[in-house]
Amino acid sequence: MGNAQKKPHGRGDGGPHGEPSNPHHHHHGAAPRRGKAASADKYRVAQEPGEKVxxxxxxxxxxxxxxxxxxxxxxxxxxxxxxxxxxxxxxxxxxxxxxxxxxxxxxxxxxxxxxxxxxxxxxxxxxxxxxxxxxxxxxxxxxxxxxxxxxxxxxxxxxxxxxxxxxxxxxxxxxxxxxxxxxxxxxxxxxxxxxxxxxxxxxxxxxxxxxxxxxxxxxxxxxxxxxxxxxxxxxQQHHRGPAPSAEVLQARAQRAAWDAERRAEVQFTAAKQEGNDLVKKGQFLEALEKYSECLRLKPEECVIYTNRALCYLKLERFPEARQDCDAALQLEPTNKKAFYRRALANKGLKDYLACSSDLQEVLQQDPNVQEAEKELEEVTALLRQSLANDSPAKQRRTVPISEVDDDADAVAAVISDSDAGVPPADLRPASAYDFGQSLNAARRGGNAAACAELLASTAPETLPQFLGSQLDGQTVGFIMQALDSHLLEKDPGLVYRHLSHLHTAERFSVVLMLLEKDERRRMTQLFEHLAAAATERGGFTRDDVQNLANKYI
The missing domain is CATH 1.25.40.10 (Tetratricopeptide repeat domain)
Structure with a gap:
């Protein structure tokens, strides 16, 4: 209101601009009289004789x-x-x-x-x-x-x-x-x-x-x-009383901190509500900014990280979404929502193994989360597809191999006629490539006996190397079937040694997680039969079998 002076308040010496009260003084907003209209004489104190200034x-x-x-x-x-x-x-x-x-x-x-x-x-x-x-x-x-x-x-x-x-x-x-x-x-x-x-x-x-x-x-x-x-x-050089005590200073500091905290809480609550409203309207970029404002005020709020992660997911900014979920899990290690949204971020980043792990964590906490169950089915299929596309064996199928000609019956016949499970030297797998071709031929023909003979001619310690990156769930299931139905009766010790090395193969832990129910059932059955055949003379005991089974089942 420009430079207009305010009407004094209270006693004649009470107003901040003040002269003694005057019934004819200008009202609030009126132009002041020059000179004394803005007087602050109420602050003037008569100086006593000898008093220093x-x-x-x-x-x-x-x-x-x-x-x-x-x-x-x-x-x-x-x-x-x-x-x-x-x-x-x-x-x-x-x-x-x-x-x-x-x-x-x-x-x-x-x-x-x-x-x-x-x-x-x-x-x-x-x-x-x-x-x-x-x-x-x-x-x-x-x-x-x-x-x-x-x-x-x-x-x-x-x-x-x-x-x-x-x-x-x-x-x-x-x-x-x-x-x-x-x-x-x-x-x-x-x-x-x-x-x-x-x-x-x-x-x-x-x-x-x-x-x-x-x-x-x-x-x-x-x-x-x-x-x-x-x-x-x-x-505080003009302070009249004694210097404030430590308790008074502490109380002042606490009051100031409390006031600042209260203001921050009000701002935080308002920004959070605005962010939630924007999410409901589908305005995720604007909501993201509100949640970021919340975190500047209170950086330890787990729910804000998961809310902002949702905005990042909707905007397909998957690295930021995963980072926010990581932050939320640092604050609350069992936060189900953070696991689920991190799974979606990992899916967007095509990290299907990490996605599957997070979804399984969600279902372990709450088996009734149908969204997580559906996502797990989908990501399991994507993971299988990814493994199949990356497999060197899949790439080799486009290259014709004249000396094999996919003749599963011929290979199986030769292997099954060998003496005491030891085939002629020219049929022993000399490399991972040879092993893979023979195993694939046996699988395509459904010939578990041929697979058993191949395993009988393979040193157990070389099995992980021969399988390499070709390993998948069906291959593991087929090997289990061959070991159980054809090799266990002839040589339980060899079966035990193969199983002792098989789980060290590359990608085995991933493949194990993706096994179908029938394949898991066949694996359990194999270990039951192996435990029944265990003897000290055979080189392993039932306890050894149980310890080994823990790595599979």
Whole structure:
């Protein structure tokens, strides 16, 4: 409202701008009278004889209206040549003349202070205390004259030179209030009270402005305030009582922390609700920003990570989604929603094995999650397809092999006619390629006996190397069938040794996870029969079989 001054409140010396109450005083919003309309005389305290004046105010009061250092008092003759701090004589005289003009009510004439400020700059002096007083005194003139904007500007300059200086803070608070900038005025008044709790006008103004802010902003008025600076103990030089105790300081710090936490909680709750509403509307990018704002306020909220992960999934930003789920699981290691959404992120990244593992974790926690069950079926098929596409055996099928010609019957016949399970030397597998061709021929013909003879002619320790990356669920099932139905009866020890090495083959753990029910049943049956055939003389016991079975079943 421009520079209009506010009507004083309360007692004749009670308002922040104040002269004694006058029934004919201008109402709020009216243009002020020049000179005395913005008076702050309520802060003036009569100086007792012999009382020292420090920085322009007596020790008894805080004088927003007194211009500053060296202002004359009583009816004594004014000595315009009295020294003022570190200022040279010509600048001290300008300052004293300004103080005299102010005392005589010539508030509009701030030229003496302006000349002193200019002279200070021209002389390149280094005395921030004195320059602070000059700005503060000129601000007092502006305040009395109703020029609130220039008052604020000079007070701010003074506070840059001497932070937490009482008079500039008080004058700026009054100027802010006159412009109805109540939040800034409230902050300055509260800062004044930290410096000196014995400023009644600051207490009155805080109470009055509190009521105005409640009317203006409602119950959340505190959240809309700028931060109130914490005045260091060293700056509380005008404090009248004893220094605050450690308990008081701790209580203040706790209160400040509680206020900050409460504001953060209000902002967090609002941002979270906005994010949830945006998700319901399908506005995932905007919701993502709201959740990010929540995490800046409270970075340890697990639910926000899982919510933001959902937004990343919808936007197909799978690496970020997985990262948020990882963060959520760091906070809550059993969070079902984080496992499920990480599974979807891994699926999007085509990491089907990790996806399957996360989905199984979800189902282990809650077998009734149908979405996880459906996803597991789908990703299992994708994993099988991925393994099949990566298999060298699949690639070789496109290359014709003339010496084999896929003649499963011929290979099987030769193998089955060998003596005591040891085929002629020319039929023993010399390499992984030879082993793979013979095994595939036996599988295509469904000839488990031929597979058993092939295994009988293969050293158990070479089996993992021969199988290599060709291993899949059907191959494992076929080998189990051959071992159980054709080789176990002839040589249980050889079966035990093959099983001791088979589980070390590449990809075996992946393949084991993807076995069908029939293949698992066949594996269990093999170990039951092997346990029944166990003897010390055969080189293994039932306990050995049980320990080995734990790696399969």
């Amino acid at each position: 420090a920085n322009g105010s007596s020790k008894r009061g805080s004088a927003a209206s007194a211009p500053g250092d060296g202002s004359p008092g009583g009816n004594d003759t004014v000595n315009l040549d009295a020294p003022c701090g570190a200022l040279p004589p010509q600048l001290s005289r300008l300052k004293n003349e300004g103080n005299l003009l102010f005392k005589n009510g010539q508030f509009a004439d701030a030229r003496k202070y302006s000349l002193a400020i200019q002279g200070y700059a021209d002389a390149a002096l280094e005395s921030p205390d004195d320059l602070c007083v000059l700005y503060s005194n000129r601000a007092a003139c502006y305040l009395k004259d109703g020029n609130s904007q220039d008052c604020i500007q000079d007070c701010t300059r003074a506070l840059e030179l001497q932070p937490f200086s009482l008079k500039p803070l008080l004058r700026r608070a009054m100027a802010y209030e006159s412009l109805e900038r109540y939040r800034k005025a409230y902050v300055d008044y509260k800062t004044v009270l930290q410096i000196d709790t014995g400023v009644p006008a600051a207490h009155d103004s805080v109470n009055r402005i509190t009521r105005l802010l409640i009317e203006q902003d409602g119950s959340e008025w505190r959240e809309k305030l700028p931060d109130i600076p914490l005045v260091p103990l060293a700056a």
